[in-house]
Amino acid sequence: MDILINILSMTVPFSVALLLASLGEMFNQRSGVFNLGCEGIMAVGAFIGMLVPFSVGQGGAVAGGWNWLGLLLACVAGALLGLLFGLVVVTFRAPQGIAGIGLQMFGVGVAGTLFRHFVGGTQSIPGMSTTPIPLLSKIPVIGRIFFSHSIIVYLAFLFVPLAWYILFKTPWGLRVRAVGTHPRAADSMGINVNRTRYEALAVGGALAGLAGAYLSVCQVKMFSDELIAGRGFIAVALVYFGHWNPVKIMLGALLFSFAQTIQYNVQGLGMNVPYEFFVMLPYVVVVVVLAFTSRNQKTGPAALGKPFNREMRT
Amino acid sequence: MNRNFKLVYKSLVILAAIIVTLAISSLILVVLGADILRTFETIIITPLTRVGHITEVFVRAVPLCIIALGVAVAYRSGIVNIGAEGQMAMGVLGFTATALALPDLPKPILLPMALIAGVLSGGLWGFIPGILKSKLEVSELLSTVMLNYIAAQFYSFCLRVPMMDPAEALSGAGTPQSARLTTNIEIGRITGRLHYGLFIALALAVIVYLFLWKTSYGYKMRASGSQPRAARYGGIAVSRYVTLAMVISGAFAGLAGGIEIAAVHRRAIEGVTNNYGFSAVVVALFGMLHPFGIVPASFFFALLIYGSTLTPRAVGVPANIVDVMQGLIIMTIVTTQMILQNDYLMDRVWHWWCSKRKAKEA
């Protein structure tokens, strides 16, 4: 039982990076752009997020504000990378899958290069501490699982209903959904398709950058080349799994996070299986889930992956 | 629109692409405070100045070329293989396992057998995303990446436990690597570490060319990749050919892994895949998905990869700079291709140019 509570209390904070990144990817895909570069944006976000508190404090403790500045700059960097991707796939209409792989390599490369130069080796930072919610965190079991984390965790989960509201109840959400489903119709109604896609990419990029920074500033409290470890790609898979719906995406993020958390509790579980198999578990889960859910993806944004060209005659 | 204009236009577009790539890479170097010209000199020129360097470039070009040929076969058939990293690792395991299990077989039997084992392992690892895509419509972009992570973990496990060099266990060092393999699996070297695998790579380039453009299988695979609906309409079993393409692609990566062990490392070690799987995607695109483009492209990227290993010491630039450049090159290649294909834009530029010229004359 203790083990289970242990796993669950890790599941919630560990799901945040996936949750933020895949909500960002959801906005991208709702607007019709498939951004496989998420992984790269997360890497850059993670690096920048930890660089700020690290360089200010030189490894020592710093005022919380610097952590927040790191998170903020990670968002900005992510948004810029999103816009760069927009230039490639929206303005120049390059095929999105392969361009996304390019962005991923670019982002991971930039983060790795700058990290080696500015930080050097493995350096941990104090990072952002947890802020248990008064009263609620005292509830047995539930308090530990849900209410004893850093502020970002709470904000991330509060963002789920907000994302739903933005998508379905605001003019911007209407525009995003329209350009992702029937860009030609949106265009004929005076909506600037490319601009809307750029906006969605900037929002998605900012969220991916934040997700990366959350990993380095709040969760692991250091940066390494293997920090992201495919979470960007899992985030993309989660969007399919969650049918482009914020609530289902959240459930998916929790499920995958659960699979990921098990590896940290292997000894407690007393199972005699080499730990590599636990590390690969979340990836196996992704493949299996994709195998079961990909077939009925026809309800997704109809123009997903298709560049828009107003003057192209069909 | 005249011919000269088209030629000039296209050359200018390509030139602009090269400038943009170099400019953005330079931007990173500026942030690092590095000497830009010396960095590029170290990456591109220095490796060509000594025979010892050149052979090392070739050593990297061989796996790149073989894997990129496989990636091109898949890409032409409509399935993007970014899982070569994992397929290569599985190929290494297949090769090593065979060599460890049957060390006493004579070389003419053991070497081909081990290579085939590598090919089959890689092919099997390619079969998974292939069949998932064709039967269950799973995006190969995601499944191959996931299979890379799975293969990497499995590889670590094999090296740490079942294949671990007994000497390492005895000495207690515990370096995860296999024992040195029997000499019966070795592929000979020409000079330095440059080995005869080079000729295998060149032969495969010719074979892939003939296969894709001169056989009915190649025809059907290209049709499936180019417009699957039309291929299905034409009675072509698209899903079968897509799966086959991915198996071939994986088999190439597996073969590259086997050759890498047989000729270079001669035991399975950590990091043997060296990001070749991802770089090969860049090579395949840069070589315009054509074998005769891939051969020089693999040399060029091997140059970048080897050159970047020299930069940390020479100019203080981390070797990761090569990832930055590869990522940029992918993005600029696909962008440039779209610009070159955009007749509409070219038409606009042509009319703009004509009106400009008329205005000048008047």
Add this chain to the structure above:
Amino acid sequence: MSEKITSLRMEHITKRFPGVLAGDDISLEVGEGEILALVGENGAGKTTLMNILMGIYQPDEGRIFINGNEVRFRGPEDAFKVGLGMVHQQYMLVGDMTVTENVALGYKQAWKPMKLDLDEVRRRVVEVSDRHGLAVNPDAYIWQLSVGEQQRVELVKTLCLGARFLILDEPTSALTPQETEELVDLLKKMKEELSIIFISHKLNEVKAVSDKIAILRHGRIVFTGDTADHSSSSIAALMTGHEIELPENKEADMHGGLALSIKDLCVRSDRGNLALDHFSLDIREGEVVGLAGVSGNGQRELAEAVNGLRAVESGSISFFGEECAGRGAHQMIEAGMGYIPEERNIEGIVPAFSIKENLILKDSENPRFSKHHLMKRKAVMENAERLRKDFDIRCPGVDTAAGSLSGGNIQKVILARELTRSPRFLVAVYPTRGLDMGAVESIHKELLAKRKEGIGILLISEELDEIMNLSDRIAVIYKGRVQCVMKHGEADKRRLGIHMAGLEEGSDE
């Protein structure tokens, strides 16, 4: 709200697309309360011109004046502001949004910073639909609506955005004859308040609805005048540039044995609903059976099922006595099925492949073109050169990418391949859609020639003239069932229209 539009003038509009002059020095004028019919063949440049008027395309040269003032539109939103509205031929509706949401896309008054005021939009939709007698349910999802209902939504949407000037692009192309009549009546009523440009190539409608007429040919205006002064036949001659008599199927029945027999066929669509619901139809050798119907009633699924491209849920397809339900495309091709598919650009050809490669799409393993899986380069080349000559495929060379050809020439490539494979049966789906009259004529001739050779043909089309000209028997499909089958002489447009709408003859229409 915009002021009333009393005059609209386009002067010297020129628009170039790569290799095509889609608009060549076009000038047009429409006055208050007028209905101008803009007619011309497919590809004459009608839609391009209207897209320029709406600001969707930018003209390379020329100017537009409204009420005497020059206007420049950077996009459709600018056109809305002065009161222009367009109903496109392919409806511009987002399928998984409600009617209200679709209107809200353009109704910027309801765009509050953090909230979309859908209630305000809904009120506006109800108000407009009541005033013009256009019944729509504001909360229905677009995908739930029929084609006729979707067109009403388009009209309501355009009016909600304040249109004082309507452009209707081929509004009747997907309607039944009865729905068309309703639309014509509605437009006549609406011209009291609005001016209208009505694009069509169907001359009887043009005669019925318009005051003035402008004829476009190859991107140029070749004629303008009052509709009442000119007969349909003189307009037709101006439209095509020469007299064209489309061939008709006048020869006596020469039916042989049963070729294709479909019984109680049930097939699902991509969405998962039953697209064919116990569909039954027999076609004999040397017989053309035309299948009429509003598109989206199961035609695509029927063609795909018969050609082995779609799974069969239940029922039987017997092809020359052999049960073929559930067979794959390859087996159907081997059995002698020829197929001219609906989407010629992406299904009928591989666009990136050369013409010569496309001509052997079904024959890459045929011993004529390959041996031991090695392609015979010379044979492929000779085959292409021969077919290029026989079918008059206009192209720079047989190595040209097929996707770069015009629609008519792509269709010729497909016909050349299908007809010379000596099929025993032919399924032709919308074979002339979007083609000019010259191409239509040659395709009709080819089809009738095949009939004469004793080949059975299933002709799926939404052009009733085409179906009535070519068919020995006519079947009407509605919601995946055969509504009725008529003989060549028994069918007229009114009767077909009743069945296409799913009604029974004699019942209240």
